[in-house]
Every structure is written in C-alpha cells, then in structure tokens.
Amino acid sequence: MGDFSVQPRTDNVEVSTWMVACNLDDLAPERPLGIRLAGTAICLVRAAGDVFAVHDECTHGAVPLSDGEVDGCTIECWLHGSRFDLRSGEALDLPATEPVRTFPVRVIGGVVSVDIG
Ligand code: FES
Numbered sequence: 072m073g074d075f076s077v078q079p080r081t082d083n084v085e086v087s088t089w090m091v092a093c094n095l096d097d098l099a100p101e102r103p104l105g106i107r108l109a110g111t112a113i114c115l116v117r118a119a120g121d122v123f124a125v126h127d128e129c130t131h132g133a134v135p136l137s138d139g140e141v142d143g144c145t146i147e148c149w150l151h152g153s154r155f156d157l158r159s160g161e162a163l164d165l166p167a168t169e170p171v172r173t174f175p176v177r178v179i180g181g182v183v184s185v186d187i188g
Contacts, residue, residue, distance in 0.1 A: 098122065101116070118157065
C-alpha cells in the first residue's frame with residue numbers, strides 16, 4: 072500500500088443553490104404566493120405563461136409584495152402602488168426607485184424550483 076492522503080478540492084466546486092419551492096399546481100394564475108426558502112422571503116407568481124420569483128419585500132417600505140396585485144408581468148405593491156417588473160425587478164412607478172431582487176426559476180415535472188444563490 073502506498074502512502075497517500077486525500078485533499079479536499081476547493082477549486083471548481085459548484086454548490087447548488089436551487090431549492091424546491093412548491094408544485095406548479097399550488098400557483099394560481101396571477102395570485103402571488105409568499106414563501107420562505109432558507110430564510111429568504113420569496114414571492115412566487117405564475118403569470119404570462121411563466122413563473123417568476125422576486126424578493127418578497129417592496130424596496131420602498133419593506134412590506135410583502137406577495138400581498139400585492141399582479142397584472143401581466145408586473146406586481147403592484149399594496150401599500151403605495153409602486154409596480155415592479157417581475158422579469159427584471161425594475162421599479163416602474165414611484166415612490167419605489169430601487170429594483171426588487173429577482174431569482175431564476177425552473178419548472179420540471181410540475182415542480183417549481185428557485186435558485187436562491
Ligand atoms: S411600501 Fe411599497 S410602494 Fe411604498
């Protein structure tokens with residue numbers, strides 16, 4: 072037997088940050104769903120033939136966007152009415168000026184997963 076040791080690799084190590092969020096059937100069209108994944112508040116929206124995930128917190132007043140209303144690819148904050156683009160997170164109306172964080176979403180076999188990385 073040779074004398075050897077195994078060193079843990081630290082290069083090119085990819086850590087998956089995809090997490091299962093819900094079943095696609097749990098998402099009614101244009102009805103936001105607020106969930107938490109690894110401590111992160113996520114607002115899931117099924118709209119315009121797609122599924123979107125944004126941080127579930129308005130960038131103006133830190134209230135849940137999942138309590139807002141969806142229209143096409145936008146979600147409107149219920150408190151002061153700023154709308155955010157679900158695709159880019161861009162704030163479309165004052166008083167919010169900062170974009171909301173968006174997260175990649177994939178749907179495989181009816182299961183919705185979000186990359187919270
Ligand atoms: S708290 Fe959302 S627009 Fe003011």
